[in-house]
Amino acid sequence: MSIPVVTVGRSSEDLVGGLERLHGPVSVVRRCSELAELLAACQSGLARAAVVAEGSEELSASLVDRLSAVGVAVLALTDNPAEMTRLRGIGVVAEFPGVDAAALASLITGAVAQLSGAGPRPALGADLAFTGAGTALRPSDGGAGRSQDGSGAGQIIAVWGPAGSPGRTLIAANIAGELAAEGNSVLLVDADSYGASVAAMLGLLDEAAGLAQACRLADQGLLDGDALRRIATPVAIKSGTFRVLTGITRADRWTELRAAALSLVLDRAREVADVTVIDTGFCLEADEELSFDTMAPRRNAATLRSLEVADTVFAVGAADSIGVPRLVRGLAQLEAAVPQASPRIVMNKVRAAAVGRSPERQLREAWERYGPGMALSGFVPADTAAADAALLAGSLLLETAPDSMLRRAIANLVCAPAQRNRKSSVFSSTAKLLSKG
CATH class of the missing domain: 3.40.50.300 (P-loop containing nucleotide triphosphate hydrolases)
Known part of the structure; x- marks a missing residue:
């Protein structure tokens, strides 16, 4: 069954076209013009995943938590390494804008599986790293002093x-x-x-x-x-x-x-x-x-x-x-x-x-x-x-x-x-x- 996805951002046009041409695990059900519209669409039960192609700086831990509460996994595209680190710290799956459609579909599938409990779900705030097309998400090895559950030893x-x-x-x-x-x-x-x-x-x-x-x-x-x-x-x-x-x-x-x-x-x-x-x-x-x-x-x-x-x-x-x-x-x-x-x-x-x-x-x-x-x-x-x-x-x-x-x-x-x-x-x-x- 295809995973319904909503997107936001002008740069999502090529992204949406690439996902739709896959005719596979994901389908784009709405293209939103701003983050507020995306949030409303997610809270209405329209989607299982949200892809933020632009405006990721508006994402916060509380917003991600609200979306997770209604069963929506959040992915964001950014070419700023510092912003990518910030996003991963608040529970967002982050990747560079140049990711190909097949790899992005794999990311979406893995994130939704983790959120639904079908796959291992890292703790909130644990960094997530992309390991290549067709692979799942994994906790990154960064963050010295953390235990296996993604938190420190204290x-x-x-x-x-x-x-x-x-x-x-x-x-x-x-x-x-x-x-x-x-x-x-x-x-x-x-x-x-x-x-x-x-x-x-x-x-x-x-x-x-x-x-x-x-x-x-x-x-x-x-x-x-x-x-x-x-x-x-x-x-x-x-x-x-x-x-x-x-x-x-x-x-x-x-x-x-x-x-x-x-x-x-x-x-x-x-x-x-x-x-x-x-x-x-x-x-x-x-x-x-x-x-x-x-x-x-x-x-x-x-x-x-x-x-x-x-x-x-x-x-x-x-x-x-x-x-x-x-x-x-x-x-x-x-x-x-x-x-x-x-x-x-x-x-x-x-x-x-x-x-x-x-x-x-x-x-x-x-x-x-x-x-x-x-x-x-x-x-x-x-x-x-x-x-x-x-x-x-x-x-x-x-x-x-x-x-x-x-x-x-x-x-x-x-x-x-x-x-x-x-x-x-x-x-x-x-x-x-x-x-x-």
């Missing part, structure tokens, strides 16, 4: 929790600090589209909205490792340094955090940092269920995409009669929205005043009886004095309260004590430490 940790201030930001920021103190290169990302607060917690100026800047560059295919390092704000601590991509300065700027652009930012983060820690928002609602325009930006896209790409997800809940039920309901939503998440569940703000004597034991027993079937992984004690001191100083617990139970419990979630005993849970040392209190 790990991503997402810290999520339901509504009600369970302590996501406190735990995310201090996890980043503890990992940096262990000698890792760390990037802390504030992806909360409702109430970004990492900058305030660390005493940073947040007018710049670092994550929004990175997403803008990524959307245009211009974000590389050096650019990401320049945008991220360095934070010096006594035993190391980590970088921060500050969040949006106002909640109404959520449209700047598009899923496709954020994916590219996190791909670059894997390349430049050993560990990326993401402070996510609370809401997991699928916005498209509430809107007739399925192509519109998504308010919760930043949170959902962060959870989708994370290697480890910490689900944080407040250990009280309101926070625990919220966490139970939130975990059900998380499982439905991101089935692959497999969260590590952490009870935060644990205190006898809210739970009763032996709060860890009581919480564990109640969770086993009424919880969602996922085991509790650990407990973080309430320590208002230590948390307030750190917030007042615009610093981390390892600097303002290094010997506090709160700091030790957070450190043991990810750092050396757990790593030395790999046969046990990463939270076992935390539980033992807390049981002594």
Whole structure:
């Protein structure tokens, strides 16, 4: 069956004629005069592939993502090597204008197969190289430091929790600090589209909205490792340094955090940092269920995409009669929205005043009886004095309260004590430490 194709650009005349003379795998169903017309034709279900012969500079990661969402593969022709690199970085199959019709048809067929899942599909942002007529697309060998899936070797940790201030930001920021103190290169990302607060917690100026800047560059295919390092704000601590991509300065700027652009930012983060820690928002609602325009930006896209790409997800809940039920309901939503998440569940703000004597034991027993079937992984004690001191100083617990139970419990979630005993849970040392209190 022939693949329907739409084209745009004056130079597409010869291109269209060559494809039509093949009488084979592709057929041109519309010649568009501008990119907006091509987008409308693709969203109407007219085509499976779009060939941009002119005007490729208007293509962005978000636009490519919109076309991919309706099953349309995007190819562009350009004789500018820099533009070709940019296009490949945002998921476009790019080739020189002189490509012959048979080779272009092969490119179209391969791109559509990859998009539909019939062939191996590289990660968004992975470079694609043309290997000659009649051959398929393959990821290029460029991009040092990338793993086989097209991204860097760095790990991503997402810290999520339901509504009600369970302590996501406190735990995310201090996890980043503890990992940096262990000698890792760390990037802390504030992806909360409702109430970004990492900058305030660390005493940073947040007018710049670092994550929004990175997403803008990524959307245009211009974000590389050096650019990401320049945008991220360095934070010096006594035993190391980590970088921060500050969040949006106002909640109404959520449209700047598009899923496709954020994916590219996190791909670059894997390349430049050993560990990326993401402070996510609370809401997991699928916005498209509430809107007739399925192509519109998504308010919760930043949170959902962060959870989708994370290697480890910490689900944080407040250990009280309101926070625990919220966490139970939130975990059900998380499982439905991101089935692959497999969260590590952490009870935060644990205190006898809210739970009763032996709060860890009581919480564990109640969770086993009424919880969602996922085991509790650990407990973080309430320590208002230590948390307030750190917030007042615009610093981390390892600097303002290094010997506090709160700091030790957070450190043991990810750092050396757990790593030395790999046969046990990463939270076992935390539980033992807390049981002594």
